[in-house]
Amino acid sequence: MAKNTSNMRKLILILFLFSSVLNAQVIDGAWVETAADLNIGHIVSGDTYISWNEFTGGVWQLSESTNVTDFIIYYMLWTNDVNNPIKKIVGQQAYSSRSNARDGMLKELGNIESQGLPSSEAYFMYAYIVQRNGDLEDDGDGNTYVDMRTGLNFNAN
Secondary structure (H helix, E strand, C coil), rough: CCHHHHHHHHHHHHHHHHHHCEEEECCCCCEEEEECCCCCCCCCCCCCEEEEEEEECCCEEEECCCCCCEEEEEEEEECCCCCCCEEEECCCCCCCCCCHHHHHHHHHHHHHHHHHCCCEEEEEEEEEEECCCCCCEEECCCCCCEEECCCEEECCC
């Protein structure tokens, strides 16, 4: 796990250096940008564990992962925003296993796209799975992220 986490942190750092700012982008009733960070997951201030976007009571809200077995998908998105082109999107589901998260990736991606993206030009670059404690998870086959630039192929690094 340490190797995988190290590789993802390097990827995020590279994106951060080349884009000048990396923002976590979340749906919380609307697209909202939070402060830039180099975290793999997204933790709301005051919470202990990573968050996911939950649709409840007719609105979107950030919910803290409560189950030890929660796995959340995060997406790296390129936009034409000249100041902050790279966005990290928090997933919309807490999955009970990493394989369920992997299997749910296409549906979740479709849901995010159907709700409208934060920019007129936006391209999904990578997706990755994070366990509730913030650790990067592989997909069971040793792949730490999905390279979405050429389609949904699982690539080992």
